[in-house]
Amino acid sequence: MRTTIELDPAVHESVRRQALRQNISMARLLGQLVQEGLRASTEAAPPSVRSGRFQAIAPAAVGAQVTSAQLHKLIDDEGVL
Numbered sequence: 001m002r003t004t005i006e007l008d009p010a011v012h013e014s015v016r017r018q019a020l021r022q023n024i025s026m027a028r029l030l031g032q033l034v035q036e037g038l039r040a041s042t043e044a045a046p047p048s049v050r051s052g053r054f055q056a057i058a059p060a061a062v063g064a065q066v067t068s069a070q071l072h073k074l075i076d077d078e079g080v081l
Contacts, residue, residue: 005030 007015019029 015026015029015033019026022029
């Protein structure tokens with residue numbers, strides 16, 4: 001399917017050079033990059049649960065902990081409460 005996209009000039013140049021190195025068209029390379037990005041976003045997204053007005057996101061690593069000090073710093077930095 002054909003479509004038109006707008007790329008930042010630096011991104012366009014980077015894609016153009018990578019396509020040349022791989023000896024494929026920019027369209028094919030962009031298609032591959034989009035597929036990889038979509039796959040990564042669905043595979044790597046941590047599970048989340050909405051509870052009231054907050055959204056809880058599972059930690060990226062097993063055993064990862066958030067300390068109360070980190071939580072208080074985040075609240076202060078973001079001005080949540």
